[in-house]
Amino acid sequence: MSVEDVVVIGAGIVGACVARELSKYENLNVKLVEKELDVSCGTTKANTGIIHAGYDDDPLQYPVRARLCSKGNKLWHEMVEELNIHVNWCGSIVGATDDEEIAALELLLKRGIANNVPDLKLLVGEEARRLEPKLNNLKAALYAPTEGTVLPFEAAIAIVENAKSNGVLPILDAKVVGIEQSNGCGFIVKTSAGDFKADWVINAAGLYGDEVSKMVGILETNNGVDIKIRPRRGEYWIFPSEYGSPVKHIVFSVPSGATKGIVLTPDPEGSLIVGPNSEELSSMDKEEKATTRAGLNEVYKFVVGKWGPILPPRNRCIKNFAGLRAEPQHGDFIVEGYKKCEGFINAIGIRSPGLTSAPMIAKEVLNVMVEQGFKGKVKDKWNPYRAPIPRAISLPYEQRRRLVSGDNRYSHLVCWCEGVSEGEIVEAIKRGARTIQGVSFRTRAGLGRCQGMSCQSKIVEILSRELGVPPEKVLLKSKGSEVLACRIKDLVGVSDESN
Ligand SMILES: Cc1cc2nc3c(=O)[nH]c(=O)nc-3n(C[C@H](O)[C@H](O)[C@H](O)COP(=O)(O)OP(=O)(O)OC[C@H]3O[C@@H](n4cnc5c(N)ncnc54)[C@H](O)[C@@H]3O)c2cc1C
Structure with missing residues (x-):
C-alpha cells in the first residue's frame, strides 16, 4: 500500500478539522502548515463562537452553506465530548418585535425545516417572553435548542492536538509562498520553512485562500465565479461573568442584509459577548483587526435600542475585539477540486457559519479526494479522544x-x-x-x-x-x-x- 502525502495549508478551524479527518487513514501522511507561530491565529480566534443550528442559510442562494451547517452542528455535539472542549449548549432565539419580524421568523422556520434543523419551534407571546424575560418588546421567538457556544481558539487547539496524536505533523511559522506542480506527479509546496512534497494540497488559508489558489492558477470556481476573498470586519464587547448575563440563550434579532446581525452570546465561561457589526473592508485590509469607536458604538447602541437597557455599563467591559470574515464573491463556501489541477482542493471563502460547518467541510474535502481516486484505508487504532489540561x-x-x-x-x-x-x-x-x-x-x-x-x-x-x-x-x-x-x-x- 503506497502512502500519499497531504499538505493542508492553514491551521484555522477548517485546516484543523481537515487534518483530523484525514488522520483517520493509514495511507495518508498529513502535514498541517501554518504561517503563524500557533494554530488558530486567523479568523478562528476572533468570532462569536456560535455552533449554529442551520436555519439561516437559504439553500437556493447558498447551497453549500445550507447543506453543511446543520450537519456540522450535529458533528460538534460529538466532537466537544470526544475532545473535552468547553461548550454551552444554551440554545438560541431569534427575537421578533413586530408583525413584519414575526413573518420573517416563519420564513426562517421553513428554511430550517428545508435544511433539516431538528426541534425548531416558533413561540409567540408569553411563551417567548418566558424564555427571555428581560428583553423589551419581545413578541415572538424562533427557538433553536441545538445551538450553543464554544471558545473557537480552544476548539481548534484541541482538534489539532488530537490530529497530532493521530500522526499529523503541524509545521508552524511556515508561510506557503509558492506551489509547483511537478509534471503530473503531485506538488512541491514551497514555504518559509522549507519545501514539502505533496500528492494532495488542501487550501484552508482563510483570508489568503485566493492568493494560495492563484499559486496553482485556479482563479475561478467550477461555476465560473472569480475567486476573490475580501475581509468584512465585525466588532465586539466582552462583559465578564461577574455581572451575570442578562440572557440565558443566544439572542439574535431578525437578520437583515448579509449577516446574522448583532447577537447577545453567553459564552461557555459565563461571559457575555456582544456583537458583531458588519463593515466591508478593501481586499488590501486583510490584517485590519483594530476595533473602532464607531463600530463599537454601533454594536452597543443597537442592542440597547432593540432590547432595552440590558447591558452592563460600557466601562464594565473587559475587552473589545474585532474579527475579519473571509467573504467570497458569491457569498457561498468554496469547497471543491479542479479537473485542470487534480490533487489541489480549495476549502476557502469560509465565512460564517464556517466554524459550525468546519467538521462537515472536512468530510466534503475527503469526498473530493475520493472522487479524484483516493482509496482510503482506515486506521485500526484511530483515537478520537483528547484529554484536557487539568484545571x-x-x-x-x-x-x-x-x-x-x-x-x-x-x-x-x-x-x-x-x-x-x-x-x-x-x-x-x-x-x-x-x-x-x-x-x-x-x-x-x-x-x-x-x-x-x-x-x-x-x-x-x-x-x-x-x-x-x-x-x-x-x-x-x-x-x-x-x-x-x-x-x-x-x-x-x-x-x-x-x-
Ligand atoms: C465576526 C465574525 C463572527 C463569526 N461568527 C461565527 C459564528 O458564530 N459561528 C460560525 O460558525 N462561524 C462564525 N464566523 C465564521 C468563522 O469564524 C470562520 O468561518 C472560520 O473561523 C474560518 O476558519 P478558517 O480555518 O477558514 O480560517 P482562519 O481561521 O483564518 O485560518 C486560516 C489560516 O491560514 C493561515 N494562512 C494564511 N495564509 C497562509 C499561507 N500562505 N501559508 C500558511 N498559512 C497560511 C492563517 O494564518 C490562518 O491561521 C464568524 C466570523 C467572523 C469574522
Whole structure:
C-alpha cells in the first residue's frame, strides 16, 4: 500500500478539522502548515463562537452553506465530548418585535425545516417572553435548542492536538509562498520553512485562500465565479461573568442584509459577548483587526435600542475585539477540486457559519479526494479522544490533592482572575504554546477581569524558563511582539554577577 502525502495549508478551524479527518487513514501522511507561530491565529480566534443550528442559510442562494451547517452542528455535539472542549449548549432565539419580524421568523422556520434543523419551534407571546424575560418588546421567538457556544481558539487547539496524536505533523511559522506542480506527479509546496512534497494540497488559508489558489492558477470556481476573498470586519464587547448575563440563550434579532446581525452570546465561561457589526473592508485590509469607536458604538447602541437597557455599563467591559470574515464573491463556501489541477482542493471563502460547518467541510474535502481516486484505508487504532489540561481549581478535592502531589506546581496560582496554576501553564507549553497568547488560549491565564495585568510578568518568566529563551525574547503572539524592551538591570548597567 503506497502512502500519499497531504499538505493542508492553514491551521484555522477548517485546516484543523481537515487534518483530523484525514488522520483517520493509514495511507495518508498529513502535514498541517501554518504561517503563524500557533494554530488558530486567523479568523478562528476572533468570532462569536456560535455552533449554529442551520436555519439561516437559504439553500437556493447558498447551497453549500445550507447543506453543511446543520450537519456540522450535529458533528460538534460529538466532537466537544470526544475532545473535552468547553461548550454551552444554551440554545438560541431569534427575537421578533413586530408583525413584519414575526413573518420573517416563519420564513426562517421553513428554511430550517428545508435544511433539516431538528426541534425548531416558533413561540409567540408569553411563551417567548418566558424564555427571555428581560428583553423589551419581545413578541415572538424562533427557538433553536441545538445551538450553543464554544471558545473557537480552544476548539481548534484541541482538534489539532488530537490530529497530532493521530500522526499529523503541524509545521508552524511556515508561510506557503509558492506551489509547483511537478509534471503530473503531485506538488512541491514551497514555504518559509522549507519545501514539502505533496500528492494532495488542501487550501484552508482563510483570508489568503485566493492568493494560495492563484499559486496553482485556479482563479475561478467550477461555476465560473472569480475567486476573490475580501475581509468584512465585525466588532465586539466582552462583559465578564461577574455581572451575570442578562440572557440565558443566544439572542439574535431578525437578520437583515448579509449577516446574522448583532447577537447577545453567553459564552461557555459565563461571559457575555456582544456583537458583531458588519463593515466591508478593501481586499488590501486583510490584517485590519483594530476595533473602532464607531463600530463599537454601533454594536452597543443597537442592542440597547432593540432590547432595552440590558447591558452592563460600557466601562464594565473587559475587552473589545474585532474579527475579519473571509467573504467570497458569491457569498457561498468554496469547497471543491479542479479537473485542470487534480490533487489541489480549495476549502476557502469560509465565512460564517464556517466554524459550525468546519467538521462537515472536512468530510466534503475527503469526498473530493475520493472522487479524484483516493482509496482510503482506515486506521485500526484511530483515537478520537483528547484529554484536557487539568484545571486544578475546579477539580474535586481528592483529584486536586492527587494532581498536586504528582506536581506541586498545580498548587501555585499564577492567574488569580481565572484561577490558573503554574502546572497548567507548564502543561500548555509542553503541548505547544510558544507565546503569551498561546498560553492564554490553552489555559485562560490572562483572559479574566484584569486581562493579564497581574499575571503577565509571571507567564513571561515561565515561558522564558520552559522555552530556554531570555525574558525579553518572549512574544505576546506573533513575531516582533516582544513584551519587554530590555532588562532593567541592562538599562541601569548592573551585571548579573554584581548581585
Ligand atoms: C465576526 C465574525 C463572527 C463569526 N461568527 C461565527 C459564528 O458564530 N459561528 C460560525 O460558525 N462561524 C462564525 N464566523 C465564521 C468563522 O469564524 C470562520 O468561518 C472560520 O473561523 C474560518 O476558519 P478558517 O480555518 O477558514 O480560517 P482562519 O481561521 O483564518 O485560518 C486560516 C489560516 O491560514 C493561515 N494562512 C494564511 N495564509 C497562509 C499561507 N500562505 N501559508 C500558511 N498559512 C497560511 C492563517 O494564518 C490562518 O491561521 C464568524 C466570523 C467572523 C469574522
